Amino acid sequence: MQGIPIQPEQASTIAQSVDHLYFFITAVTLFFSVLIFSTIFYFMIKYRRRSPDERPKAIEGSLPLEILWTAVPTLIVALFFVWGSTLYFQNSEAPPGAMEIFVTGKQWMWKVEHPEGQREINELHVPLGHPVKLTMTSEDVIHDFFVPAFRVKKDVLPGRYTTMWFEPTKLGTFHLFCAQYCGAFHAGMIGSVIVVEPDEYESWLQGGVQGETMEAAGARLFKENGCVTCHLADGSGPAPSLAGVYGNTVHLTNGQTVTADDAYIRESILSPAAKIVRGYQPVMPSFQGQLSEEQILDLVAYIRSIGLSQGNAKEKQQEEGKK
């Protein structure tokens, strides 16, 4: 297209509202800039020195004016603050039922894992009109997952998970950039977010190289790494059963309680001594260096899955027991 664009495409549910705020701030700041600059120009011309003996009268100040030009900017920035914060708050939590996709960043590529097992490098296929929540971590340094067309970005950190969400509203291919300097080929850590019709997305998921789902991979790793030896399903081993754990409250030996979320599970695998479940000994070895971030995400997916199905089974048992 001819000419220079001034905004990227609006391809997500929030893009338009972000643009509205952006253009509103632009309009207000433009208005006040023009106001200030034209006042200055006007004074510059009207009060230019006409003779070297001019001695203007001293004007100390004006309290009403000071109050005015303190109050008005304060009200304006308050408006920017409220609007920006509200929008930010609304966009901070993924809506329930958002499709989860997992991203691992590493120098200098993006590795994407769909729960169904489909993997991509530097590309992210998503269906149109459906909210997507990304859970992300880095294998090395800090990166940032940035999709200008969606108006979203989030830092991707080593050693922890960060999340972000979006809902695409347009079909097409959109830029994906790394937006946190990460070394030599930071500029090359780019890719595409490819938005397709939902049924096309389904068939894309089925097609291609058939891999295991993340849950199945996690189940396999759970056996291969010996987790199943101690974390017996009935809880009779030296480690707590993990059935039904995900998302619930866990009581620790130091008296604190935590929620068993993704970060907790990851920490328990890599630094088991940090949080010990009440009633258990600190005997679990660390798997630091033995599992990649992607494998850990697979294990998290597995533990989440046994949380849902077996949790229901447990609830049923308890209800049976009460009868």
Place this chain on the structure above:
Amino acid sequence: MPEPHAEHAEHIGLAHQFEDLSQQHDADTFGIWLFLVTEIMFFGGLFLGYAVLRWLYFAAFDGGSHVLDIRLGAINTVVLLGSSLTMALSVRSAQTGNRRALVLFLTLTMILGGVFLGIKAYEYHQKFAEHIVPTLDWAPEGEVLARLAPGGLNHAELYFFLYFAMTGLHALHMIIGMGLLFWLIRRARRGSFTPSYFAPVEVVGLYWHFVDIVWIFLFPLLYLIGGRY
């Protein structure tokens, strides 16, 4: 620090930018207080790091703290407090024009400082002997290993990194303080200080007290984590 001018006896120690000795004294003491505030900000970053890491890895900090020699730490605390006393007494001696007492107390302060540094050096030596020096010699064994393992050896290494960083920075400040004391003793013996001009003694005194106070914080934070029952 202003040098004495070879001028009228009343103006001993008055620097050229000041109108009179009282303005100079005011400026000097204000200056050192301001400098000490910057030192608080400087050490503050380390204390913040300590706070964050201790909150994250309490077990490792607990274990690491129990490996330190609490008796030596306690002795050092008493030694430094004593040196602050002798330092304060030397300022008083300067104020009252008692040159012999001034030299005596400054020397005592320096001796006590030396004792502190000697004990500290011995403690550092012990860490090497026990192989609990991060990166340079990290291979804990035996009882020490048993103490540190529960909290995670990696995190214990972090604790000792902080131990060396914080006590090392403190020791560096002590060494600088020793140098300042040495300089003061030389000037005191030459009779440079009078009841109307003794700002350098006061300034070094304030610095010394500050370094002492930092240790008062370091001792419980590093040596006294968890109980000793």
Place this chain on the structure above:
Amino acid sequence: MSTATLEPRVQSPRNYLNADYGWKSWLFTVDHKRIALLYMASITFFFVIGGFFAFLMRLHLIEPQGALVQPETYNKLFTLHGVIMIFFFLIPSIPAVLGNFLVPLMIGARDLAFPKLNLLSWYIYIVGGLFTLYSAIAGGVDTGWTFYTPYSSTYSNTQVTAVAVGVFITGFSSILTGLNFIVTIHKMRAPGLTWFRLPLFLWAIYATSIIMTLGTPVLAITIFLLALEHLFHVGIFSPQLGGDPLLFQHLFWFYSHPAVYIMILPAMGVVSEIIACFARKRIFGYKIVGFSSVAIAVLGFLVWGHHMFVTGQSVYAGLIFSFLSFLVAIPSAIKVFNWTSTLYKGSISYEAPMLYALGFIGLFTMGGLTGMFLASLATDVHLNGTYFIVAHFHYIMVGGAVMGYLGGLHFWWPKISGRKYPNGWAMLSAAIIFIGFNLTFFPQFILGYLGMPRRYAFYPAEFQVLNVMSSAGASILGIGYLIPLVYFIWSMRYGPVAEANPWGATGLEWQTPSPPPTENFAEIPVVTEEAYAYSAEEEASRA
């Protein structure tokens, strides 16, 4: 101010420049005016190096695939450009050059409170600079001036330790200079010079000094820990070792945000002096402007988290930092309104210093207003890490701080050197700088909103047009900076001799000869009038 005839070489009266000769009299001086000139030469040297790196960067970016260097080299260029410009040019600039020269003169003192400490500060700055130069020559640094971990502590294999040592050492120059200024302003004001009679430049320097003294130590300890971590691979910032990379960011930005106020507040002080003189009127709302400087310094310590909105920190932290970031903008806005009001019913003349001051107001206002987009959480999510940020901070630091520094140099040059520079050339370069600057950086706002991230050694082709525009502007800007370098040096030998008060300004520094004698004043002045006593009545009571 014609320069057509060469002035005959008259025997100049004894002043600080000719009081003593030889390199020892300069390198071992304790005269604050000579130390100011030592700084002036050093920061100009670093400005040329940092500017050269910027020139290479903009040249490289005219082509999407990069026209000049390998990506690794580009990364080193932007890192060292940032480190040198921030730590070795901008932060010292006005305080160490104009502040050192003027603070004692403006308060009617013979020198700063601690002249030897002042000289030590310069040497510390030079040693830090040498370490940084070494890091550049011995392979460069590629971490970005922000040194984010774990890249800088564990992954980069460039000269991180050397540059960290350099920055660490130079920080003490800043701390000691600030300490010197605070004590001087508190304890050495001439009789009759109360706080509310001080020129606003001193209020600005005072506020700046608070930040320099309290904030820089935090940078020092942070950089010290980073160096230890890079060297010994044990640390508190690397997740691989159990550390926290965000802890580094909090500690780093706790200093580096107030640092930007170190860079802008003195420039605002310069602007106050220039506007008052060239409108021949007291600054409107003097007390409010003075307090605004202090308010900016205090509030500036509370907003560092706005650099971390997308790091995954809690939304509540984001809210608080966003709110405070908006608040800190208000005192700056108040200043702009007060400067504008000073022009009302003034008597305005347009020599070069005034052009720089007006240019400052325009560019700083734009830069500050673009900060609104970044303080607002929802827009910052989109704009963080893009060229919008680059444009924003260059508008303030170059459009603001550098213009302020140049304006101050042009205003006080006659006092410092005893010579005048050609006003026509000065006005021309002010215009060239203004135009070149806007051409360079305005397109970057658009690039940022379009989504081009910063620190990219190569980029998608669709961003090329705006990049070329920016690079074209940069070459114009470069020329604009070279011209003053030439005529200032020229003026030292061939410029017309300046009288004590060529601008007819108020202020104690103008009551002593140009250049001043080493002891500043034959007799310590006694102050009986308010600041900016430009009115006819006040002038009459002076006569």
